[in-house]
Amino acid sequence: MTTPHSYVSPIPVRKAHLGDALASEWTKIRSLRSTMWTLGVMVLLMLGVGLAVAAIVSSSNAPTENESALGLGFFGVLLGSICVITLGVLTIASEYGTGMIRTTLTACPSRARVLTAKAIVFFLLVFTITTVTATLVGLAQVAMVANAAEPTSGQWLRATVGVGLFMAELGLLALAVGAVVRHSAGAITIMIGVLLLPLVAAMFMFSESLAKVQEWLLDYAIPSQLIALYAGRSAMGQSGPSGWDPVWILLVITAAAGAGAYALLNSRDV
Known part of the structure; x- marks a missing residue:
């Protein structure tokens, strides 16, 4: 029984769920110019x-019979990773800069749901575009560098x-x-440091006492792991990640950082 003068909406009311947050984050990420750029x-x-690298290698007649042309895609992917880092930071940090995060958390008070939706939408978007682009580049490189080894499955x-x-x-x-x-600026700077600083620092470790540290940095720097992913073996040819190891290593690091982000998001004020 309703009280006098009370209003009952004709629109069915239901509890919000993760699907609603996903739809909201997809609308936001595809509407931002930063995503397109x-x-x-x-x-x-x-x-x-x-x-360009494939064309240079093809015209130079360098001996590549023992190597697949797919590894030439490393150079474009390394530069493209800076764009992915930038978008990853802007996906959430820009909302803090503009104050939009208050509106987001008012519409969806569950902070864990908001961060989860952002992560899922971002991951699927970047994974799809990167995989498709890498496939097209790989096909073109294999076709252009005729004297390279045939890539395995x-x-x-x-x-x-x-x-x-x-x-x-x-x-x-x-x-x-x-x-x-x-x-945004601070987080992007930190991520650029994570991407490049270990490799740069290792280049200046000339002391014998730092040899082990230098070797570890050269093995596990992100560019080295990307090389190992392409080549299927450690970038330094000895220890270090090989095959699919870089994917699992980065997954563990990302999961740890994500756990910290969830904990801080729930304990901080907006």
């Missing part, structure tokens, strides 16, 4: 740099699906850092 530049870098899978997973995980790591730092 960052992913568009990433695709151009992967295609442009990848095809395992090499094809790592150079397409593996690269897509690696890039999407790297973007999720950036999203987690953005959720922790809550400042």
